[in-house]
Amino acid sequence: MLQIQKFDKTFNRDTMNSVHALNQVDLTIEASSFVVVVGTNGSGKSTLLNAIAGTFLPDTGSIELANTNITRWPEHRRARFIGRVFQDPFKGTAPGMTIAENLALASGRGRRRGLKQALNRSALGVFKGRLASLNMGLEDRLNNPIGSLSGGQRQAITLLMATWLKTDLLLLDEHTAALDPRAADQIIRLTTDIVSQKKLTTMMVTHSMNQAVSQGDRLIMMHKGEIMHDLSGAEKSRLRPDDLLTRFDEIRRSEQLDSSAAQLLEANYV
Amino acid sequence: MNLLLASLTIGFILSLLSAGVYISFRIFHMPDITADGSFALGAAVSAVLIVQEVNPVVATSAGFAAGCVAGLVTGMLHTRFKINNLLSGILVMTALYSVNLHIMGKSNVPMLYETTLMTMAAKLPTLMGSEDVVNILGWDISNSDAATFLFAILMIVAVSVVLNRFFRTHLGTAMRATGDNPDMIRALGVNTGNMITLGLCISNGLVALSGSLLAQYQGFADVQMGIGMIVLGLASVIIGEALVGSAGIGLTLCGVIMGSLLFRLLIAIALRWGLNPTDLKLITAIFVLVALIVPRFGGKLTHRKQRSSHASDTKV
Numbered sequence A: 001m002l003q004i005q006k007f008d009k010t011f012n013r014d015t016m017n018s019v020h021a022l023n024q025v026d027l028t029i030e031a032s033s034f035v036v037v038v039g040t041n042g043s044g045k046s047t048l049l050n051a052i053a054g055t056f057l058p059d060t061g062s063i064e065l066a067n068t069n070i071t072r073w074p075e076h077r078r079a080r081f082i083g084r085v086f087q088d089p090f091k092g093t094a095p096g097m098t099i100a101e102n103l104a105l106a107s108g109r110g111r112r113r114g115l116k117q118a119l120n121r122s123a124l125g126v127f128k129g130r131l132a133s134l135n136m137g138l139e140d141r142l143n144n145p146i147g148s149l150s151g152g153q154r155q156a157i158t159l160l161m162a163t164w165l166k167t168d169l170l171l172l173d174e175h176t177a178a179l180d181p182r183a184a185d186q187i188i189r190l191t192t193d194i195v196s197q198k199k200l201t202t203m204m205v206t207h208s209m210n211q212a213v214s215q216g217d218r219l220i221m222m223h224k225g226e227i228m229h230d231l232s233g234a235e236k237s238r239l240r241p242d243d244l245l246t247r248f249d250e251i252r253r254s255e256q257l258d259s260s261a262a263q264l265l266e267a268n269y270v
Numbered sequence B: 001m002n003l004l005l006a007s008l009t010i011g012f013i014l015s016l017l018s019a020g021v022y023i024s025f026r027i028f029h030m031p032d033i034t035a036d037g038s039f040a041l042g043a044a045v046s047a048v049l050i051v052q053e054v055n056p057v058v059a060t061s062a063g064f065a066a067g068c069v070a071g072l073v074t075g076m077l078h079t080r081f082k083i084n085n086l087l088s089g090i091l092v093m094t095a096l097y098s099v100n101l102h103i104m105g106k107s108n109v110p111m112l113y114e115t116t117l118m119t120m121a122a123k124l125p126t127l128m129g130s131e132d133v134v135n136i137l138g139w140d141i142s143n144s145d146a147a148t149f150l151f152a153i154l155m156i157v158a159v160s161v162v163l164n165r166f167f168r169t170h171l172g173t174a175m176r177a178t179g180d181n182p183d184m185i186r187a188l189g190v191n192t193g194n195m196i197t198l199g200l201c202i203s204n205g206l207v208a209l210s211g212s213l214l215a216q217y218q219g220f221a222d223v224q225m226g227i228g229m230i231v232l233g234l235a236s237v238i239i240g241e242a243l244v245g246s247a248g249i250g251l252t253l254c255g256v257i258m259g260s261l262l263f264r265l266l267i268a269i270a271l272r273w274g275l276n277p278t279d280l281k282l283i284t285a286i287f288v289l290v291a292l293i294v295p296r297f298g299g300k301l302t303h304r305k306q307r308s309s310h311a312s313d314t315k316v
């Protein structure tokens, strides 16, 4: 279970570029729930995931994961609990190293890295088996550098790596956005398989309305660093792409209203 | 012939330096100029201890350890205090110049009549009952020269074997990944700062070991002997990669050793042809410059990112 309380973060505080990226966010996610995160560009989706992963520390507020207060933990320490896949397929794997080496790195996630040889026959056997489950023919390319793979293949491997060990939380930040439609579908299917099979607690950011309505058992919509809507249960399963679009439009309209109201005020009183 | 053998011996000794530079430059993409300081540091520490009749093995190990400490300091400056990596190296290198002078007490410590690792190696064949002059491939070589030559090879082979194994361990793999993709390896729970610091420790330890052995080979340590060593290491690494490419750690290390030897030979030949020794560092620097620029005009690597949207999907 993930519990975020009154999480607040302002980037570049006290400068002209000050951004209130997360505004007193409260969020509780039950174990094994799959939460889809949507919102307009710059609404704070990635920032929320980064906050949980520990890329930066909060100004105020707290985070608890698996009954442990991890608010002050650095990123690398939280990695023991958290698996991540980034939007950029180049970000989740080490391009200059082989598939086998990357998997070996993942198999030690959050653990002490000792002086045992990373690749041995039994490890390679396990790697082959799990790669075969991807049905991409990668099991025969264990010694190829990751850099020689396509974006979709890389994301598939990153997903495998992020969930290699027991994971209390899986964070997916637009992990299909940089892929062509076919590869994106493939990765989404793979995601659903892994998440349901391992009953993983998952947060997935997406801009795709189809993904947002078809995936997950809960949906949160972010706006200006706050959670605007939080739908679950029947409300979430009944949700259709058009409903979601309407909600986006509402936000846009209210924003336009805000800005035109501000203009009006400015014109009249300043 | 003796000149060639001496060149090769020095080449093998300096390949330890190149292996160290390989770690900082190729694994962490950080030209670590600490090397200039730690090369002379290794020489200084070992020389002073040897003059005080300390066992040469201990003295050499102490030189290596001193280099590790220098790397540790650079690593901490960079990763803990967030000082730019070049500047961290420059600060430590500059400080080491004074440190080395303090250690030696003067700018030059001769060891001509002391027992060093090199003199020990040189005496070994006679002790084992070999002739004074041995014939190798039709050349007559004094047995002591042959012994020091073999000893230098032994050192770099041992170091290479250990490094090759180390970089295949879980720890070593994580260290390589730190240079390849720090975001990724941090997300996998590795403290990248510690990896860089440890890597610089090992790197500068090897550089200092190289300095220590060179001092023992030439019979003196000099406070100036580190100047330009980083560039020399870079030259060897670059030549090495041109020779074997960069597939796999083991092969690359072999390449780096060959690079060191080749570079040494080129210099020996150039000096023979009348190159003014004054110009040596200038030529080395120009060589590295050219080697760094030329690949950029070769086939430019372009990677395309696929980016398109679902035809039937709405994106918000």
Ligand SMILES: Nc1ncnc2c1ncn2[C@@H]1O[C@H](COP(=O)(O)OP(=O)(O)OP(=O)(O)O)[C@@H](O)[C@H]1O
Residues within 6 Å of the ligand: A011, A012, A019, A021, A039, A040, A041, A042, A043, A044, A045, A046, A047, A048
């Ligand atoms: N490290 C940072 N420094 C300064 N500002 C930041 C930083 N990270 C995020 N921001 C700002 O915080 C806001 C939220 O950004 P965030 O990346 O979370 O948006 P997002 O919802 O993920 O948008 P997108 O859909 O475009 O990915 C933006 O205004 C962004 O510029």
Ligand SMILES: [Mg+2]
Residues within 6 Å of the ligand: A045, A046, A047, A173
């Ligand atoms: Mg984002």
